[in-house]
Amino acid sequence: MRILIDTNIIIHREANRVINEDIGLLFNWLDKLKFDKCIHPLSIEEISGYQDENVVKTMKIKIDNYNQLKTESVDDQLIRQIRQTDNSRNDFIDTSIVKEVYNNRVDYLITEDRGIHRKANLLGCSEKVFKIDTFLEKCIAENPELKNYQVLAVKKEYFGNININDVFFDSFKQDYDEFENWFNKKADNISYVCITDGNVKAFLYLKQEDKNEIYNDIEPSFPQKRRLKIGTFKVTSTGYKLGERFLKVIFDNALQYNVEEIYVTIFDKRDEQLRLIYLLEDWGFRHWGTKTTDNGVEQVFVREFKPTPNLQQPKLSFPAVSKNTRKWIVPIYPAYHTELFPDSILNNESPQDFSENKPYRNAIKKVYISRSINRNLNGGDLVLFYRTKFNGPAHHTSVISTIGVVENVVTNIRDENHFIELCRKRSVFDNEELKKHWNWNKYNRPFIVNFLYIESFPMPKVNLKKLRDLNILQDAPRGFEPISDVKFEQILIEARANESYIID
Template identity: 55%
Template sequence: MKVLLDTNIIIHREANKIHNPDIGLLLYWIDKLKYDKYIHPLTIEELNRYQDVNSVKTMNIKIESYNQLKYQAPLNDAIIQVSNQVDKSQNDLNDTQILNEVFANRVDILISEDKKIHLKAKLLGIADRVFRIQSFLEKATAENPELVEHKVLAVKKVDFAEVNLNDNFFDSFRSDYKEFDKWFNSKAEQPCYVCYSDDHLTAFLYVKIEKAYEESYSDIIPNFEPKKRLKIGTLKVTSNGYKIGERFLKTIFDNALLFRVEEIYVTIFDKRPEQEQLMEMLEEWGFYKHGIKNSQNGQEIVYVRTFNKHLPVNIENPKLTFPFFSRQTDKYLIKIEPQYHTELFPDSINTREDKAKYTENEPHRNRISKVYISHSPDRNLKSGDIVLIYRIGETAPKKYSSTVTSICIVESIKNSFTDFEDFFNCCNRRTMISKEDLRTNWWNKFPNYKPFIINFLYAHSLPTPKPTLNDLIDLKIFKDPMSLPKGFAKLTNEQFDNLISFAYKKKEKK
């Protein structure tokens, strides 16, 4: 397979100082998979325009290890039209020429951190062949688990004092904030969230609850109104293919719910690719640019997320108002076999299961976004619908071991696929099912009746003890254990409300 590396990847990798350490892991995987690395002639031209002569010499020596494209593919009408629509500068035009190598099938995939390249790839219908570092690593680790040599540990809540401040992971914070080390040490006994890979820190999160009228926000323009807020004080995730960023978002939203805040905010510099990716992730999940924050360290962008269950829910794009849902949509109960359940819903683990087996070291566990695959004839679910997850019990009697564990929100439905690869790409990294299993037991199970998939968001884990099948019978949702349908069980508004009320009252009686 031919992998074309965009200019920003090469420059960051081969410059005297590596600005993005994730690129090392990217190249490790490309070599491990025995893919061929290519660079474009325009990349070489840009490298040679560097002002530092020594850096140019060093980079030219290093890039000899890459394959160089001998010819540039001509632009056709379709890509010229997209270029006219998007490109504003000579750099944009050069990026289009690089993207064109994928569009013209001269190379198989392109890896780039450039936002406009990904926009143009989407407009050209080749977004599935243009990757960011993170998305490529996710694909590589999910499709080749036998090649994963590093061990990624679960996200853990620890005190600041338990984290090594001298870790190189924090160098970017020290670069952005002069007082970072002093600030970090002042938080010694406060909690934070961390994730390690082979004993190396790969993700860090700190959140702070700010009460109304206790903060001035004088350095934020426009100034904040008094509200109870959750501040994302520190957030950094390196690319490792395990979707830890989304897992941290779940932690942020869970804390916001727990402390009943009205707003979440974060301040971010816009200096490096990983900060740009963080802003894109936040925008995807409903954060918007509020303004700026001025300090001795410079000017930061302020992102805000309104967090109030009484505000209108975005049914068409539920990520924007996650984890809140509308009670005006349809409600369903979906059955899931126990061997799949906790892999997808680690926060909803059964009290009898071994938690050590379900640490968040797989992409499908860390994602808020999940996928459910079904051959059910009932394919009328739509975005914004509510799905209750029903974990089938393993021990008899099933009416006591089967439980309702989670509340999810339907994001989208995909009912048709061009071929198996299209089906696999829609499922990949959102499910624990292997590619071969997807082919044999799902895609080819009924040759004339293909499966469909539900993309949904894992919003809430019901409190323990969770409602059992026996409780569902007592609540008159089902007549008896044999009355559960094979596909989806549609619930009335009254049944849904009664079940949720019962679940939380059961917690109070515990």
């Protein structure tokens, strides 16, 4: 397996001081799996022009640790078209790097560069281009016996019960002189934390603010609104989609407190901060301005919480969805139900069996594989998931458990390998199971529905008996079945759904 590694990752890996601890975990996996670590010849040119002379000297010594690509593939028409938009030498090099995975000279490319990821989308090879965290997810999903963590659970915890001396908090201490004092004063406040083997992997503190909050240090000034402030937020790369899991916590709190906006103030000095900014931007946060403090100037990012639903890119307005779309109901077997929707756990299932030790459990973005006759779903369509019978008659144990919103549908799948690559980042299935799905019927290949997980309905959930009594459904759905607006409304009422995320 040949893995092409982008320039900045190599620079940070070989620097004399640790800049990005996540890169150490990445290279640990690359070594474990005996992957061939490759470097593009133009990356060496970039490194030679790096401002830090110590890094350049170190890299010239350590460059033999990588397999330098001996040749470059030829530019085809699509590559030449992309080069027309390159405005600098760096842009040109980025195109040359992504070209090698596009032309199958290497198996995968790992890069944190958003521009390269955009080019991969244009070239139709985005499933082979990974960020550090998503590549770790791939490694864990395909090699579960080699994963470092058995359980990664997010829980509420008082500040006072968390070890402030954990190295996780060192970056906060560097950025904020008053951090330790502030942290100790919050001893009786609730935070969200993920602790594994005694080490903190992620931390989140949220603060509800009313319309009377004063924002003298933010420019431009905030208008009066009910807001949720992301007070402290950090996630280390583990390959378990903790960033998405914590985003779900943020959005759930915003729903609970019925706020108008969510905002965060954050420095943009380190890679970990930039990655967090990119994650927030991917989910609809936009740069507002700056906050000036004694510690320096922070960037301010704001997200309208209930914007007009974006049907083409639902995650930009998540969890806000539109009523003016089609509605579907689809079955899901018990064996996969709580694997995909841990928050939908039912009374007859054991919580101990569903700790968040697999990437897809933490994700908001998920995959549903189907051979349904109906394949014409669109972005923004709403889907109700019907868990089929479990240890009892369908009448009582089949239930409507969860609602999601469609991102997109993929029907143009080239072959088995392409199918596995498209599913790998979000699916409950391992590679062998995915192969079985693909080959089950060669005359009816599966398609993929990418969707966002919005809400698990409270217990008790609406079962088949109730659906029959209300004349909503008589039998379990087979594939994606459309339902009327009237029946959809009935289900939401019976399910006691939090309809505040549904925008007229």
